[in-house]
Amino acid sequence: MITLEHVTKTYKSDVVALRDVSIEIKKGEFVFLVGPSGSGKSTFLRLLLREDLPDTGRILVAGRDVARLSTWKVPYLRRNMGTVFQDFKLLPGKTVYENVAFALEVIGRPRHVIESQVPQILELVGLAEKSQRFDYELSGGEQQRVSIARAFVNRPLILLADEPTGNLDPATAEGIMRLLDRINRTGTTVVMATHDEGIVNTMRRRVVELDRGLVVRDQARGVYGLPA
Amino acid sequence: MITLEHVTKTYKSDVVALRDVSIEIKKGEFVFLVGPSGSGKSTFLRLLLREDLPDTGRILVAGRDVARLSTWKVPYLRRNMGTVFQDFKLLPGKTVYENVAFALEVIGRPRHVIESQVPQILELVGLAEKSQRFDYELSGGEQQRVSIARAFVNRPLILLADEPTGNLDPATAEGIMRLLDRINRTGTTVVMATHDEGIVNTMRRRVVELDRGLVVRDQARGVYGLPA
Amino acid sequence: MAFKLDYFARETMVSLRRNLVMTLAGILTVAVSLFLFGGVVLLSRMVDHGTARWKEGVELEVFFVPTATQQQIDDVQQELKDSPNVKKFRFISKKEALDLFKRFFADQPELVEAVDPDTLPPSFRVVPKDPELTETIAVQFRGRPGVDEVLTAQEQVRRMLHAISWIRRLFFAISGVLLLSSFFLIVNTIRLATYARRREIQIMKLVGATNWFIRIPFMLEGLVQGAAGAGLAFGAVYVLQQILSDLVVRSEGVFRSFFITTGDAVGIGLWVLVIGGVVGVAGSAIGLRRFLDV
Amino acid sequence: MAFKLDYFARETMVSLRRNLVMTLAGILTVAVSLFLFGGVVLLSRMVDHGTARWKEGVELEVFFVPTATQQQIDDVQQELKDSPNVKKFRFISKKEALDLFKRFFADQPELVEAVDPDTLPPSFRVVPKDPELTETIAVQFRGRPGVDEVLTAQEQVRRMLHAISWIRRLFFAISGVLLLSSFFLIVNTIRLATYARRREIQIMKLVGATNWFIRIPFMLEGLVQGAAGAGLAFGAVYVLQQILSDLVVRSEGVFRSFFITTGDAVGIGLWVLVIGGVVGVAGSAIGLRRFLDV
Ligand SMILES: Nc1ncnc2c1ncn2[C@@H]1O[C@H](COP(=O)(O)OP(=O)(O)OP(=O)(O)O)[C@@H](O)[C@H]1O
């Protein structure tokens, strides 16, 4: 589903965010991306989304060479991928409902589908009553959950989640992880960057560890820290 | 140092973020503010900073009635408080160095002081080499550390930290907590909203738990969850 | 892309309302700059009307007696044709003279009523090759059979006419400059508003929106702003026309002929509307361009 | 607040550079709108010069022979004073006549050189109570001892003069409208730029910045933008002046008197600079106001 071959990404010529990363993620896998702050996790996800281009190397997502994709096809690539951004990236000046609905409007879903699916997903992330709130009227954790709902709502093939529980209390985080797990079981490939030791150690899924842009560990059913 | 008396805060008439909260925090205390997502932690900190006004009740910070303070005095109140915001609130289009230096420029520190203190604090949070980066050129955790550095740099009387470790890996988070502890030991009052169970349980400081705006627990040397 | 008209309409209206500061800034910029443009065009229409009869640069006019025969007229015409001093000339028939008379005294209908078309003389308006030759030509035709009188523009009047034609050109240039400026100012304002929303645009792209999906609501917003601003400008031009007409009617002498009609104002207004709409849409599209490649 | 000049200067320059889109939008708006204003003022200066000698609404002029005695002049003056038909009058001495002559023929220095001041006659410029009385007054003074001739403005010339005075008023109105529009457009643009940076302003406040600490760099930015834009407008006005002067010199007749000097352009340019700076600063201050109460 996702293949990286010798991918290197350098920002502004001197900051090497990823160094010669090669990795393969199969359809239906659940992968944790761990590593210290600034190790390149978000960059990894950004490249998959083609928010940025790699300097060298090849990235295949769902069989397509992401870097070679012509510009007008990029939106169609992105529609196969739901993304929870580390900084949420809610659409400013739009309500919770509109933010989630936007992911469906974009792919041209008819109105009645939107009107039934959006409340459903908001219920799942516990924001049913807050659907008419604006982005700036939400607490940090609530914004994060809107971002999660938007990433889920169009049932993407691939789910990229960057630190999706960073602003959530352990109980809510657990709920979200159960949701992610359920989505994964329906066949969706999930790649999740996280710092949450507890979650990684409980779920025991594949763990890829980055350090200063290098893949230093790739372990099936792994844990957060190095197995001591 | 900080006193809240029967403070209620309602957003838009129907969202009650804080309900009749009364609490006293003494000079030099270290208080964890915990509670599920949307329970009112950020609102609590926002009121102390006078980013918003309470509907009813009285808030005293360093002996001053925050709600009654005339507008022009507000900046002077805020200079006594360093704040780590949940969404970082870095100054857009400014470098790391400029962001941190701003807190010192504001209080009119001479140039040579700024030039010696800023690199020092950036060293402490591990961003010495990234001082010339712009806000949008930083990873999530790096932005969070800039926010922390800015809150510390002018050695405030009170430190408000809203989820300061949410985007940090456990090792970096521990380093930051050690720093916070050290600052607290020099007499600074620290109020920190957090979801990090590990940190709260390790530090064993005073824990105030909020739930839907109510103080449901106030425990010296407490833990994150209810002591089961 | 499924073209979802209702989505775009809703999105446009909501966005206009929520970004009120931007919306108003855009509308007012359009209104002010197009009003300036429309106002100047209106003034230049006034000058046009006021100087219509001088347009051809007439320097002298050979008037026939009302009873002049066609033969007499033809003779004079032939002579004008042959004269090396004449640059050009034009025949004003009785009917045409009546039309001009009516136009010139449009504000004095009782006068127009009273005139008997048969008493209005036909004439030739003659432009000499050189202003110095005016008197020579006048002498040549004075007293010809059928010719009543030859009137030459006096030196000072001629100079004034010259000045007026200059003023017309000046107004034309000013309205050109103002049109360009309006374009620029409007596009500038809308670009700025788009710039302020660049984050929103980037997020939309990351969520999988195509460029057109983002562009259409922005362009519709531009259209609404442009049209609304132009509407205000239209109104202001209309009011200006009323005020000027009023002033003209109450003025005396030559100024009477500097009339402007409501039709002028409406014509200009429609142009202003079209320009407003087009510039609004184009401004949005231009403003968006650089934020769409994410 | 310790007034840290170097901080404010640095902050201003850095911010102008980093917010380049805004900076350029601001500068260009100022440039375009002040150029429009300056251009129109320039034109109206031209009209002023061209019509200077008609300013007082002279309708007839009583010229003395160059050898007229003071007594003769005083007699006429007394009679003018006593006449119920005269609205006002003004004495033009020999010296003054020379000045006017020089000004009128500024572009023909050889003519000015040639004139002997003593041959220029003194005169009275007389405005009758009613234009109809012009001929009555003329008759009254024609042939008086010392009086050379009495020139009356012919009907058509009078009407033209009337028109010109109207045009002057018109230009005055247009430049007023343009000045207001410039103000509005500039403030609008700068407000929009400020609006786009409202988040930055809010953060500054939360970190403990006083209003003035935030305001000063913004106002300095406004000043720089206003001044830079006005500088461009100044340049454009100057170029316009050169072009117009050139056109005027090559034109003929009455138009020669519609000269404009480089001094006019510079005078207007300085005004434009002052206006640009003031509006830039005020625009920033106004734009900031609502974002400062956090
Ligand atoms: N736009 C950019 N320009 C320059 N450097 C950048 C840019 N974005 C990221 N970087 C740098 O690249 C490195 C990797 O960043 P990335 O965001 O991928 O880290 P991360 O693993 O997501 O960290 P975190 O856990 O803190 O979010 C960091 O050192 C960061 O400073």
Ligand SMILES: Nc1ncnc2c1ncn2[C@@H]1O[C@H](COP(=O)(O)OP(=O)(O)OP(=O)(O)O)[C@@H](O)[C@H]1O
């Ligand atoms: N500006 C606002 N307008 C309306 N409601 C708001 C606003 N800000 C916060 N709220 C609501 O007030 C409640 C408390 O918000 P607050 O941000 O204090 O929560 P929190 O404890 O910080 O949550 P989190 O852990 O998710 O950051 C939430 O239900 C939130 O939706």
Ligand SMILES: [Mg+2]
């Ligand atoms: Mg990251």
Ligand SMILES: [Mg+2]
């Ligand atoms: Mg919060």
